[in-house]
Amino acid sequence: MLRGISHDLRTPLTRLKLRVERMEDRAGRQQALSDIDQLDRMIGSTLRYLRDGSSRIDWEICDMSSLLQSICDDFWDTGAQIFFEGPERLEVECSADEMMRAISNLCDNGLKFGSRVTVTLRQEGGFAIVEVADDGPGIPAEMRDKVMEPYTKLGPARSEKGGYGLGLAITAEIVAGHRGELSLRDNHPRGLRVRVALPLHHDRS
Template sequence: MGLVVPLPNGAWLNAVFYKSHIPDLGTIESLASTIAAALVLCLFGFISTRRIARPLQALAQAAEGLGRGEGVSPVTERGSDDIRNLCVAFNQMQHRLHRFIDDRTRMLAAIGHDLRTPLTTLRLRTELVADEELKARMVETIEEMQAMTAATLTFSKNDAAVEDTRNVDLGALVGSLCDDMAELGHDIAFVDSGVIAYRCRPDGLKRAVRNLIENACRYADSATVSLALTGNSVDICVDDQGPGIPLEEIEQVFAPFYRLEQSRSRETGGVGLGLSIARAIARQHGGNIHFSPNTPGLHAVLSLPRI
């Protein structure tokens, strides 16, 4: 510090003060202990967060796999009491869901199998009817019931079959299906969208897309198939120029054995399980199927969640 003061006699007083800085060792030690304590707390928080996050992450992955219809092993019951109870509840829910699906599948298979015997008996007794016109109508009805029974058995068997999921090129999968159906005489145009890697059950997904294409070809004689990537989904689109579906029946067509074609002819309307099976497969993958007018025709979208 410097000080300069004028004196009355005209002279100047100059003064300088200097003191060396002595560090405060107590402050440095306090700062070091604070930093060390903060580091210890951060490390403890990180370990605690990881301990909580790991079982939650495993539970989230298991829930995602279960929602996509994959075979998921029971989640390890670990972590805090609340997280452990959550894992226990999830494992119980998964067991109940599988048991419900198995019971339903066995019931459908049993019903379809048991119906074969009385239908065969009715068919034999029909041969004793003298009226040929009545006999033909009865035979047609019995054949329709037999076709519905066979379709129910097929549906239950496919529902019971567990196909492993694997990564595939979705564009190549749909493209090869369109080529195969085109070789069978269907008028199908496929719009190639490049390589789209996706994890799915390929056989089941091909069956769902095939049902949509066959539905379009049945009523419109042709179909255009394309793939599109959106923010949250991968869409397989099937467009046709046919008569379409009335708005009030767009959701009803997904009901089992529901047919728009009122003549009940198996040649023109099938048995009414194709769209039900297609939507069931889509939902097993965590997706869905939606219909909308194509003006003219129908715009069908099989939407799958992006992974």
């Protein structure tokens, strides 16, 4: 079922791409094409996931600073209050597409449940620490394990905010696939702070 849907999504997406390629506004066209490319890669990795059982990671050396900065730029372009703080450069061995997807999910949540998001990056020993903090209502400590499960959405006040309750589950799976750790914490003075610790190097053993 899901496989069929993912597959069929490609047809209108290809059509959309052809339309966008004819757009006059050059900057807008580039942005739209890069969004379409990202969607296409997400469909590709979903199909691969459904076929192989778990996503196969295409390991590459990626500059986490520019990856996070570009996620923030994309949200910023849609009018969001989102800020990146971190070093000029920090190389991490990971799948850039998957990490993009994982961190974008966290930013999406932060902006959906809060109004302002800060993404920070730092190195701690052999790990890159990425934190996504917001000023929303946060998640009560006793609910934190629960929200990581697929299709979990909290409370009536929040449930009207779209979504299928899959974002955190997908993010957790991507982080686990990278042998990283994901944890939900309180942000101060308010909100949620999601911490992702990623090994800088992929252990091939």
